[in-house]
Amino acid sequence: MVKDLNNIREDFPILNEIVNDEPLVYLDNAATTQKPRQVVQALENYYYHDNANVHRGVHTLAERATEHFEAAREKVRAFINAASTKEVLFTRGATTGLNWIAASYGEKVIQAGDEIVISYMEHHSNLVPWQQLALRKGATLKYIKLTDQGTLDMADAKQQITSKTKIVAIAQAANVMGVINPVKELAKLAHAQGAIMVVDGAQSVPNIKVDVQDLDCDFLAFSGHKMLGPTGIGVLYAKEALLLEMPPIEFGGEMIDFVNLFDSSWTDLPWKFEAGTPDISGAIALGAAVDYLNEIGMDQIQAHSHEIVSYVLPKLQAIDGLTIYGPQDPAEHTGVIAFNLDGLHPHDLATGLDMEGVAVRAGHHCAQPLMKYLGIPAAARASFYFYNTKADADRLVNAVLATKEFFKDGTI
Numbered sequence: 464m465v466k467d468l469n470n471i472r473e474d475f476p477i478l479n480e481i482v483n484d485e486p487l488v489y490l491d492n493a494a495t496t497q498k499p500r501q502v503v504q505a506l507e508n509y510y511y512h513d514n515a516n517v518h519r520g521v522h523t524l525a526e527r528a529t530e531h532f533e534a535a536r537e538k539v540r541a542f543i544n545a546a547s548t549k550e551v552l553f554t555r556g557a558t559t560g561l562n563w564i565a566a567s568y569g570e571k572v573i574q575a576g577d578e579i580v581i582s583y584m585e586h587h588s589n590l591v592p593w594q595q596l597a598l599r600k601g602a603t604l605k606y607i608k609l610t611d612q613g614t615l616d617m618a619d620a621k622q623q624i625t626s627k628t629k630i631v632a633i634a635q636a637a638n639v640m641g642v643i644n645p646v647k648e649l650a651k652l653a654h655a656q657g658a659i660m661v662v663d664g665a666q667s668v669p670n671i672k673v674d675v676q677d678l679d680c681d682f683l684a685f686s687g688h689k690m691l692g693p694t695g696i697g698v699l700y701a702k703e704a705l706l707l708e709m710p711p712i713e714f715g716g717e718m719i720d721f722v723n724l725f726d727s728s729w730t731d732l733p734w735k736f737e738a739g740t741p742d743i744s745g746a747i748a749l750g751a752a753v754d755y756l757n758e759i760g761m762d763q764i765q766a767h768s769h770e771i772v773s774y775v776l777p778k779l780q781a782i783d784g785l786t787i788y789g790p791q792d793p794a795e796h797t798g799v800i801a802f803n804l805d806g807l808h809p810h811d812l813a814t815g816l817d818m819e820g821v822a823v824r825a826g827h828h829c830a831q832p833l834m835k836y837l838g839i840p841a842a843a844r845a846s847f848y849f850y851n852t853k854a855d856a857d858r859l860v861n862a863v864l865a866t867k868e869f870f871k872d873g874t875i
């Protein structure tokens with residue numbers, strides 16, 4: 464059954480919150496999304512009825528907990544169309560997944576003189592792991608330039624990806640510019656040079672249909688909390704052939720086969736990379752989040768974002784003194800819009816919006832090199848999701864105008 468977006472908000476009690484005497488308008492979904500009752504209910508059901516440790520218990524609760532935990536993995540597998548659950552590793556989030564690739568695959572493969580290619584629009588979690596790996600190994604970190612519209616300069620990408628390239632790591636959707644990057648084409652360019660393709664899916668998996676086999680990416684990392692799930696659970700997808708050759712990152716229980724006094728052997732995939740007691744309830748709740756997204760449909764979610772951005776972008780562009788970063792064409796935008804108001808620090812702008820009950824983020828958005836590339840210290844950022852409405856968009860526009868009026872003579 465496809466959920467009707469017109470009455471979806473009843474699943475999100477938090478959207479009824481009052482902030483500064485105004486009904487909340489939550490537009491910080493790129494930071495974290497709100498959680499439907501069904502996800503919170505999954506957590507409650509687990510702890511009230513099924514809680515036990517997984518995989519080795521022989522009692523009924525342990526078997527039930529294991530069944531729910533592994534069923535969640537299968538839901539995630541199907542959601543991203545991975546070939547096998549062996550390719551679906553539970554992590555803490557996108558940051559952990561990206562660090563695992565650098566710490567395992569990167570440490571094993573990267574040598575002095577090799578090149579790692581990223582872009583100027585990357586989030587720090589898809590930049591610093593590669594930067595530190597390159598420093599450790601004496602490898603070269605290269606950045607793909609952006610066009611004037613804030614999209615990836617693919618002509619430059621073709622120049623940057625060479626026979627020395629071993630890793631290409633790019634966000635599929637950008638957390639500031641709001642663009643969708645052609646990672647399928649980038650994977651082809653990487654593979655043609657014998658390199659692997661790492662996709663940062665933190666902003667794409669929640670917003671568009673992601674098919675890892677169609678993309679032919681080698682790794683893809685994302686976070687549960689950005690797609691209706693709880694914080695602390697995420698996923699690293701990786702091709703099985705790569706995982707079989709990669710050394711574990713953490714050692715201990717769950718991930719061993721035999722432990723001898725002076726050496727050990729590892730268990731099968733995916734558990735080789737899941738040392739210790741996993742986030743059982745988080746994974747089960749992530750499975751409930753996937754169920755919820757599937758009931759809406761990713762096509763409907765993407766269409767809704769396009770409709771909202773097409774509605775609000777022209778209204779924001781019409782505000783004198785407001786600068787929008789990234790594509791000016793709604794067709795190029797996910798639901799993420801970064802902007803600044805002349806003469807106002809983004810923190811003051813966001814505080815002004817909060818006084819009107821509108822929640823946006825302000826700062827460098829964990830993308831300091833991008834801020835420098837854009838020539839700005841920071842920006843405000845509104846990020847929509849399927850439970851936001853055109854009325855929310857109007858509240859944003861009116862709050863920007865009210866804040867502009869409030870600060871107009873430069874004094875508070």
Ligand SMILES: Cc1ncc(COP(=O)(O)O)c(CN[C@@H]2CONC2=O)c1O
Binds near residue numbers: 588589828
């Ligand atoms: C593109 C991208 N990659 C990686 C991450 C890291 O995700 P985790 O923090 O879940 O590991 C984020 C987080 N987005 C930040 C968090 O807050 N606002 C943002 O834009 C992101 O947007």
